[in-house]
Each structure stands twice: as C-alpha cells, then as structure tokens.
Amino acid sequence: MLDLSKYQSIGGALKDAVEVFANETCLIEADRERENLRLTYREFRDRTMPVARALQDARFAAGDRAAIIMSNQSKWLIAANAIFYSGGVLVPLDYKLTAEEQWQLLKHSSARVLITEYPIWRQLSVATGRATATELQMVIVTEAPIDTDLLGGVRWEIPSIQTGEPEFRSRTRSDTATIVYSSGTGGRPKGCVMTHENYLEQCVALTALYSFAPGMRYLSILPTNHAIDFMVGFFGPFICGAAVVHLRTLRPEYVREAFVKYKITYVSLVPLVLKNLQKGLQARFDALAPDKRKVFNALVAVNKALTKLRPLLGLSRLLLRQVHEAFGGELRAIIVGGAFTEPETLQFFYNLGIPVANGYGLTEAGTAITVNDLKPFRADTVGKPLPGMEVRVVHPDANGIGEVTVRSKTVMSGYLNEPELTAETIVDGWLMTGDLGCFDLSGHLQLFGRKKNMIVTEEGKNIYPEDVESVFESLPVKEFCVFAANYIWPQRSMVGEQLILAIHLEPGQSLTAALRQEITARNNRLLNYKRVHGIVLVKEDFPRTASMKIKRNVLVERLAKLDRSSAVLEL
Amino acid sequence: MRTVEQTTQEVLDLAAKHFKVAQGSLAPDDDFFKKLGINSLQTLELLSRLENHFGIELPDYEVQGVSDFRTLASRIQSRL
Numbered sequence: 032m033l034d035l036s037k038y039q040s041i042g043g044a045l046k047d048a049v050e051v052f053a054n055e056t057c058l059i060e061a062d063r064e065r066e067n068l069r070l071t072y073r074e075f076r077d078r079t080m081p082v083a084r085a086l087q088d089a090r091f092a093a094g095d096r097a098a099i100i101m102s103n104q105s106k107w108l109i110a111a112n113a114i115f116y117s118g119g120v121l122v123p124l125d126y127k128l129t130a131e132e133q134w135q136l137l138k139h140s141s142a143r144v145l146i147t148e149y150p151i152w153r154q155l156s157v158a159t160g161r162a163t164a165t166e167l168q169m170v171i172v173t174e175a176p177i178d179t180d181l182l183g184g185v186r187w188e189i190p191s192i193q194t195g196e197p198e199f200r201s202r203t204r205s206d207t208a209t210i211v212y213s214s215g216t217g218g219r220p221k222g223c224v225m226t227h228e229n230y231l232e233q234c235v236a237l238t239a240l241y242s243f244a245p246g247m248r249y250l251s252i253l254p255t256n257h258a259i260d261f262m263v264g265f266f267g268p269f270i271c272g273a274a275v276v277h278l279r280t281l282r283p284e285y286v287r288e289a290f291v292k293y294k295i296t297y298v299s300l301v302p303l304v305l306k307n308l309q310k311g312l313q314a315r316f317d318a319l320a321p322d323k324r325k326v327f328n329a330l331v332a333v334n335k336a337l338t339k340l341r342p343l344l345g346l347s348r349l350l351l352r353q354v355h356e357a358f359g360g361e362l363r364a365i366i367v368g369g370a371f372t373e374p375e376t377l378q379f380f381y382n383l384g385i386p387v388a389n390g391y392g393l394t395e396a397g398t399a400i401t402v403n404d405l406k407p408f409r410a411d412t413v414g415k416p417l418p419g420m421e422v423r424v425v426h427p428d429a430n431g432i433g434e435v436t437v438r439s440k441t442v443m444s445g446y447l448n449e450p451e452l453t454a455e456t457i458v459d460g461w462l463m464t465g466d467l468g469c470f471d472l473s474g475h476l477q478l479f480g481r482k483k484n485m486i487v488t489e490e491g492k493n494i495y496p497e498d499v500e501s502v503f504e505s506l507p508v509k510e511f512c513v514f515a516a517n518y519i520w521p522q523r524s525m526v527g528e529q530l531i532l533a534i535h536l537e538p539g540q541s542l543t544a545a546l547r548q549e550i551t552a553r554n555n556r557l558l559n560y561k562r563v564h565g566i567v568l569v570k571e572d573f574p575r576t577a578s579m580k581i582k583r584n585v586l587v588e589r590l591a592k593l594d595r596s597s598a599v600l601e602l
Numbered sequence: 603m604r605t606v607e608q609t610t611q612e613v614l615d616l617a618a619k620h621f622k623v624a625q626g627s628l629a630p631d632d633d634f635f636k637k638l639g640i641n642s643l644q645t646l647e648l649l650s651r652l653e654n655h656f657g658i659e660l661p662d663y664e665v666q667g668v669s670d671f672r673t674l675a676s677r678i679q680s681r682l
Binding site: 063102126127129148150151279280281282283284303304307489490555558559560562 | 643646659661663
C-alpha cells in the first residue's frame with residue numbers, strides 16, 4: 032500500500048500507484064458469460080492518457096468540474112483517473128436518476144465536461160433540461176455505435192489534437208476533489224464538496240481495518256458514484272495494487288457466478304441485496320435432507336462458538352466448505368452500507384463464517400463514521416468510530432439517546448452554493464448528522480432513528496420529502512406537504528421508513544375517488560422507491576412564514592398529535 | 603412474429619406465474635413494483651425469465667426506469 036501521508040491529492044496517489052503496481056491486474060470487466068477486458072495498472076494508465084489529453088485539448092483547466100454518468104465499468108475509473116490527472120473536480124452522478132434530474136445536477140454543479148455512456152446519452156440528449164446546463168461544453172460518449180449521430184457529443188475514442196503526454200496537474204489537500212450529491216434532485220440539490228484530504232484520510236482509516244493487496248479482487252456492484260464504491264471499489268484497492276471486477280449486468284445469477292469465477296475477496300452490497308442473498312441461502316439450507324441438515328446445523332453451531340471472539344476465516348472455510356466455495360472460497364468480508372442492516376441478517380452471515388463489515392456513514396462525513404471491527408463481532412451495533420473520527424452524542428434524553436455529531440478530517444467542506452445549509456449542518460467544526468444514537472459501555476454506537484425529515488430505503492437511497500413534492504404541484508387541493516412518517520411519529524427504528532403526503536382540502540371539498548386517483552397517478556410518476564405511502568388530511572391552514580413558506584416543524588408538531596394508524600390513509 | 607399485444611399478454615402471464623398471482627389479475631398499465639410489491643432485484647429475476655421465454659438478451663440499461671408492463675413489453679418487442 033502506498034503511504035498516503037506523503038500525498039497531496041487523489042491524482043498524485045493514483046499516478047504513483049499505476050507505476051508501483053504496473054504489472055498487477057487492475058481491472059476485469061465481464062458481461063454475463065463473456066469477459067470483455069482485463070487490464071494491468073500499466074494498461075490502465077495507457078488508457079487514461081488519451082482521455083486526459085482530450086480533456087486538456089478542450090482547455091479543461093485545474094479546478095474545472097467534470098461529471099461522470101455511467102454504470103459500473105472500466106471506463107468509469109479510467110475517466111475519473113483522467114479527470115484527477117488533469118487537476119479536475121469529479122462530479123459523480125447516479126446513472127439511475129431520470130434525464131431531467133441528471134440535467135438539474137449537471138447545471139447545479141456547473142460541470143464543463145460530461146463523460147457518459149451511449150444509452151444514457153440517448154435519453155439525456157433529447158431531454159428538455161439540456162438547454163439549462165449552459166456551462167457544459169463537452170460531452171464524451173462511450174460505447175457509441177458506429178455512424179450514429181451523437182447530437183453534440185464526441186466519441187470516447189476521440190483523436191488527440193495535440194501530440195505528447197498530457198500534463199499532470201498537482202493539487203493540494205485542501206482543494207476540492209469531488210462534488211457528491213447525497214440527495215436532492217428537487218428544489219434543493221445537496222452537493223457535498225469533498226476535498227482531497229477527505230479521501231486520503233478516509234482511505235487510511237478504512238484500509239487499516241479492511242486491507243487490500245495485489246492479487247485481491249473487489250467485486251463492484253454498488254454504483255461507483257456512491258461514496259462506498261468510490262472508496263472501496265476504486266481508490267482503496269488502487270493504492271494497494273488490488274483488482275476491481277466490474278459486471279455489466281446485475282442479474283443475480285451472473286453475480287453469483289462472478290464470485291466463483293473471479294475468486295472475489297470483498298464485495299459491497301446494500302442491505303436489500305444482502306437480505307436477498309440470505310433468503311436464497313436459507314432456502315438452500317432448508318432443502319437439505321434431514322440428516323444432512325442436522326450435520327450442517329451442527330457445523331454452523333461449532334463455527335459460531337469458535338468465532339465468538341474474532342473471525343477465523345481459515346477455520347470457517349474448512350468447516351463450512353460448500354458455503355464458502357459458493358462465494359469463490361476467498362471472500363474475506365461483505366461490506367454492507369447505504370442503509371441500516373437488520374442485526375439478524377448480519378448474524379446469519381457471521382454464523383456461516385462470512386463477516387459482514389457493517390457500519391454507519393454519511394456522504395457528508397466521508398465514506399464511514401463507524402465500522403464493526405469484528406473484535407468481537409456485534410450484530411446489534413454499527414461498530415466503533417474509525418481512527419481519526421471524533422464522535423459525540425449531543426443533547427441526550429433520559430436514555431442517553433441524542434444526536435450523533437462528528438468531527439474529523441474526512442468531513443466535507445460544505446454544501447455547494449448553500450452557505451446557510453452548511454452553517455446549519457457543520458456547527459463549530461462538528462457535523463450534525465441528524466441521526467439519533469448512543470454509545471454502549473464497550474464504545475459501540477447504536478442507532479435509534481432520525482431527527483431529520485428524510486428516509487433511507489433498503490436500497491440505500493436517501494429520499495428527502497422536498498424532492499418528491501414537485502410531482503404533486505398544482506394538485507387540486509388547498510395545500511399539501513410531504514413528510515417522512517418517522518419525522519412526525521418517531522419510531523426508534525431505521526427500517527421500513529415511509530413518506531406521507533399531508534393535504535389540506537379546500538372548504539367543502541372531500542377526498543373523492545377521483546382525487547385519490549389523481550394523487551395515485553402523480554405518485555406513480557415517481558420512481559418506485561420515492562413514492563409516498565399514504566395521505567394524512569389536515570383540517571386547518573398550514574402554518575407559514577411571512578414569505579409564505581410552510582413552517583414544516585410547526586406543522587409536524589400538529590401532526591404528531593394525531594394517531595398514526597388512524598390518521599394515515601394508505602394509497 | 604408476435605404482435606405487441608401478444609407480447610404484452612405473454613409478459614403479463616409470465617409475471618403472474620413468476621410472482622405467483624392469479625392469471626388475469628395484472629393489466630398492461632399496472633406498475634409492477636406497486637402491484638406486486640416487488641423491489642428492483644426481484645424485477646431483475648423476472649427479466650431473466652422473460653429473456654429465456656422470448657429468446658432475447660435485454661441489457662440492464664434498456665429497462666432502467668421502466669415500471670409498467672406495457673413499456674417493458676415494448677422494449678422486448680423491439681428486440682424480437
């Protein structure tokens with residue numbers, strides 16, 4: 032592993048990594064049964080240079096912003112390396128957003144360059160939002176069919192205008208490295224401005240617990256724009272000389288095959304996928320003949336007893352050989368993140384000798400704040416603070432539960448173009464997470480819901496009520512507002528969160544079948560995970576400020592007096 | 603060659619079979635996430651089954667953002 036204390040920037044560290052690990056395998060890309068590509072670090076470097084050259088030919092300057100909208104693939108990382116090499120600021124955007132949402136974020140981030148895939152560009156190029164992103168000057172399109180009009184885009188295989196190597200542009204630790212959108216495709220996009228130092232420090236802390244080395248292979252499934260995959264599926268393995276495996280499909284059957292075919296060392300998953308894996312395995316165990324099942328259960332019990340204090344991978348692989356072979360036989364840990372994972376799922380895998388590295392993090396705090404250090408494994412907590420993280424619980428109630436706050440070199444410098452929001456979120460150097468928790472006697476953090484008005488789905492999506500409200504605009508009612516149900520009626524739970532539409536009808540108006548239908552139709556325009564779950568009817572005018580903005584906190588206090596089960600009319 | 607109506611009907615029948623709901627209970631404009639209470643992962647499983655049935659390959663990106671049977675069927679139809 033490179034000594035990151037010597038580096039000023041992500042680009043600087045990556046530049047050395049490709050030299051130090053020149054002959055090691057760097058990237059493997061597969062599409063279903065076929066392997067498309069296998070690159071060494073030297074070849075990765077060689078593929079980066081023409082892209083960096085093209086950027087610099089287009090007068091992309093140090094500090095300029097370039098967005099990537101791509102599914103997980105080798106060109107994502109090549110493009111990112113070219114941006115960092117050229118001193119640029121990377122804006123990684125979610126390829127699963129709608130075209131209009133993507134344009135909104137491209138505009139908000141003031142990106143000068145966009146690097147994207149042809150199927151995505153096909154949608155983006157004809158979307159109306161295109162006209163608004165006036166600062167975008169260049170769109171590089173990968174996988175474009177020959178002889179296709181790219182509607183203003185240029186091909187990834189663009190020939191260089193100038194000859195010779197592009198110049199490496201150094202940056203300092205305090206310079207902006209990325210702008211990462213933690214949420215906010217509605218009225219108020221939240222772009223976290225992350226510095227090079229944020230990443231360098233986070234990488235040191237994480238690799239101390241979960242190390243990479245040449246020969247190890249990380250399976251990249253979580254979108255690379257997500258903070259976790261960016262760190263453990265790109266920067267972390269690269270500065271250690273490990274390989275990253277990309278699959279061009281996420282069909283479960285091919286993902287399962289990839290574990291075995293590529294002898295995967297680490298993978299990151301969202302809780303939903305982990306739970307699905309659990310279900311699949313459990314069904315296979317249940318189908319065992321009674322005598323085999325008895326033996327299997329006994330082996331699991333032995334493994335559980337022997338690994339009580341710490342994981343013993345070699346022993347677990349021996350005891351439960353078939354289970355481990357189904358995962359390729361070299362899996363060290365499954366990293367789970369993006370949302371809260373239920374303890375029984377974590378325990379299920381640990382009992383099989385497969386540690387699940389669960390933790391707790393926010394984009395705003397770097398990748399992770401706490402991580403389970405497995406000494407010993409605890410399914411009921413989100414682990415201990417990573418080295419370098421100061422974590423405090425403030426304003427605790429009688430049970431010691433209060434808001435989790437964090438101070439660390441990994442905390443973002445602020446939200447892009449949002450000084451007020453930044454000042455509310457980072458107070459005297461402490462990041463106010465909006466999550467509720469407390470520490471137990473052994474220093475493990477336990478979480479108990481949120482005090483902020485948002486939900487996180489099992490797929491790791493952060494949904495802010497303000498972001499879904501636009502779909503209900505001009506709904507024929509007097510006024511409306513969307514809330515996270517747990518924000519109104521705290522549940523002390525991090526799972527099963529829902530959004531609620533609060534409606535105040537016009538005088539004499541009633542909730543007719545037609546109105547319900549209208550609400551449902553609008554709701555269905557939202558992506559499935561963003562939809563509101565039910566309606567609450569409010570009988571009085573919404574409290575508003577002098578500028579007529581809804582006082583959400585006052586309205587919430589009123590709604591909280593209602594009984595949730597009878598007040599919420601399910602959609 | 604199937605008509606788009608035939609393709610749509612076959613998609614509905616297969617989805618009903620896959621998720622064990624009554625044949626005829628699904629309609630072309632139903633939102634499958636909502637109607638079947640499934641998540642994106644379960645949708646991918648259905649896609650594999652549809653691919654086998656129609657003998658086509660449907661890349662993940664082709665079905666990105668699709669949530670109703672009619673649109674899904676039209677994406678399949680264009681590859682038949």
